[in-house]
Structures are given as C-alpha cells and as structure tokens.
Amino acid sequence: MTTPFPEAITRYNEGDLAKLIVKKSMERLSEIVDVDVLVVGAGFTGLTAAWLLALNKFKVLIVDESLRLAGMGGSTPIVLPVALIEEGEAVEIAKDTGIRLYSGLSGIYVVDPSEALLKICVKALDAGANLWLGIKIEDVITRGRGDELRVTGALVNTALPLDDREGTNPLYIWARAVIDATDYECCVVRTLVKKHPEIKLEVPGASSGNVWVGEKEIIEKTGMVVPGLYVAGLSVAELYNANRVGPLIGGLIISGRKVAVQVASDLRAEALGTTSTG
Structure with a gap:
C-alpha cells in the first residue's frame, strides 16, 4: 500500500513527536514573553x-481569550454574514489586505466579516506578529503609582475552563506597550482601574x-490611557461612554491604524530619550 508520507518518518514514535512539540513550544514561548507590543484582542482593531x-x-504578540478570532461570527447584525465599511481611509486599508468589497449604498461597501478578519x-x-489564542488577561504588570504609573505588560492565563482556577499561576508577558482592543470588555483598562484606584479612572x-x-x-x-497602555476600537466606547456603532467596521480599522501610529511614535521617542506628542 502506498503512503502519502515519506517512509522514513515512520521511525518516529509518539514520544518523539511529543518531545518536538514541547521543545518548539518552549522556544516559541521564550520569544513571545518579552515583546515591544502586546495587543489584547484579535478583532478588526487589534489585528490592524x-x-x-x-x-x-x-515585535508584536496578539492574545485573545477565544479559540477563534474575535470577530468570527461577530461584528454582524443578527449573526448575518455581512459587515459594512465606509469609503475613505478604511476602504484603502481594506484594499491593502485584499479584502473583497461589494457594492452597497453610495459611500458604503459590504464585506464578508470572516474573510476580512482572516485576511x-x-x-x-506574514509581517511577523505572533498570535496566541485561548489566553486571557488576568492582571497587568506595572511600575510606579499615581502620576508615575506605567503599564509594562500583563499576566496571562489559559481562558479554558478549569476545575481549580485558583491553583493555576499566570505567566508574565513583558511589553513596552499594551493595547486594549478587547471591544466592550475593555478588560485591560478595567483591570488597571481596579488595581490602581489612585488614578481615579472609571469605565x-x-x-x-x-x-x-x-x-x-x-x-x-x-490613544494612551496611561504611559504604556493604549485603548482602541470598541474599548474606546466603553472607557469614554462613546456611542455604540453596530456592524460597521470602518471606525474599528481606522482606530487600529491610529493606535499603531501612536504606539510606534512613542516607542521610537522613548528609544531616543525624547517625548512623543503622539
């Protein structure tokens, strides 16, 4: 009987395969626990x-507590397979990713949200970002308090249900900047507000x-909430009591671009020992 695989690989047993998985997992984890930017939320804003x-x-790490991308099946009206995007900057960004645009109303295009998110x-x-799904933010890492407060990363844990959550220690992710793109959960900002009441911030x-x-x-x-922490996308609405927008993704994509520009500017300024204006 012919086999679709090289005969030589059959010499490897399940133990050999497990060792390879563990070895490469540790190598990858060692790379992604110390990054320039931690993006929390794998939706349109965070991925952009x-x-x-x-x-x-x-060096970018994206985490999301779901085992699927944050917009898969979401960001659509009544779970219909359609989202809307406005003409202008958002459409230009969409074209750069190869998202197919369909005619709608004048100035408004129709997209398949799953296709858009995947692309x-x-x-x-392809640009070099890392994606880690099934991971939730348990806490933030900070330095200083009050006016000196700075976010320097996050503590993460599995988002999968466990019988004994209390006995599961989180893992550190060190980051020069953290972006809260968790939509209406706004979970990173909420965690910071809870742990640091002295900053007198509400959600x-x-x-x-x-x-x-x-x-x-x-x-x-x-933009920036406190040094090291930025808010974008629907998390902005949650933090600042902005109006809900529904199944339009243009603002989410532009917000992702805006926060990327500001974070890049701020990190470069810090590297040069200067202060960015954002």
Whole structure:
C-alpha cells in the first residue's frame, strides 16, 4: 500500500513527536514573553494595529481569550454574514489586505466579516506578529503609582475552563506597550482601574447607539490611557461612554491604524530619550 508520507518518518514514535512539540513550544514561548507590543484582542482593531506595527519591525504578540478570532461570527447584525465599511481611509486599508468589497449604498461597501478578519490576520502574521489564542488577561504588570504609573505588560492565563482556577499561576508577558482592543470588555483598562484606584479612572460603559457620532468618537479618542497602555476600537466606547456603532467596521480599522501610529511614535521617542506628542 502506498503512503502519502515519506517512509522514513515512520521511525518516529509518539514520544518523539511529543518531545518536538514541547521543545518548539518552549522556544516559541521564550520569544513571545518579552515583546515591544502586546495587543489584547484579535478583532478588526487589534489585528490592524498588530499588522501595521509588525510591518514597522516591532515585535508584536496578539492574545485573545477565544479559540477563534474575535470577530468570527461577530461584528454582524443578527449573526448575518455581512459587515459594512465606509469609503475613505478604511476602504484603502481594506484594499491593502485584499479584502473583497461589494457594492452597497453610495459611500458604503459590504464585506464578508470572516474573510476580512482572516485576511487582516494573515497580513499581521506574514509581517511577523505572533498570535496566541485561548489566553486571557488576568492582571497587568506595572511600575510606579499615581502620576508615575506605567503599564509594562500583563499576566496571562489559559481562558479554558478549569476545575481549580485558583491553583493555576499566570505567566508574565513583558511589553513596552499594551493595547486594549478587547471591544466592550475593555478588560485591560478595567483591570488597571481596579488595581490602581489612585488614578481615579472609571469605565462607565458605552452609550446608546448613534452610529455616525460613535464612529467619529472611537477614532478621535483612540490613544494612551496611561504611559504604556493604549485603548482602541470598541474599548474606546466603553472607557469614554462613546456611542455604540453596530456592524460597521470602518471606525474599528481606522482606530487600529491610529493606535499603531501612536504606539510606534512613542516607542521610537522613548528609544531616543525624547517625548512623543503622539
């Protein structure tokens, strides 16, 4: 009987394969626990930011607590396989990723959200970003307090259900910058607010739906929360009580680009010992 694989590989038993998996996993983990940028949230915003930062040679890790990309099956009205994107900067970014655009209304295009998300993700990975799914943020790593507070990474753990969560220690991820792109969870900012009440920051939640105001607010308010921590995408709405936008992804993509530009500028300024204006 013919085999589709080289006959020579049959000399490896399951123990050999397990050793290879463990060895390469440890090598990869050693690489991704110390990065330039930790992007939390593998949706349109987070993946766009990760792609553009990786293109600029920053070492990027994306984590998401789901075992699928954050927008797979989401970001659509009543789980229909359609999302909308506005003409302009967002469409230009979409074209750069190869996302297919279909006609809709004047100035508004229709996209398949799963295709769009996957194509941005592939761009990010091809540019050098790393993706680690099934990982949740358990805490933040900080230095200083009050006005001196700086976020320097996060403590992560498996997002899979465990019988004894208390006995599972998290792993450190050291990062020069952390981007909260967790949509309405806004989990990184919420964790920081809980652990550092002295910064007197609140997360009031998103306001009611008002699509065009919301799109504008999300983009305008994307940026630094405290040194080392940035907020983008729908997390912006949650933090600043901006209006909900629904199944439009243009603002999310532009927000991802904006935060990538600011993070890149700030990290380069820090490397030169100067202060960036963002």
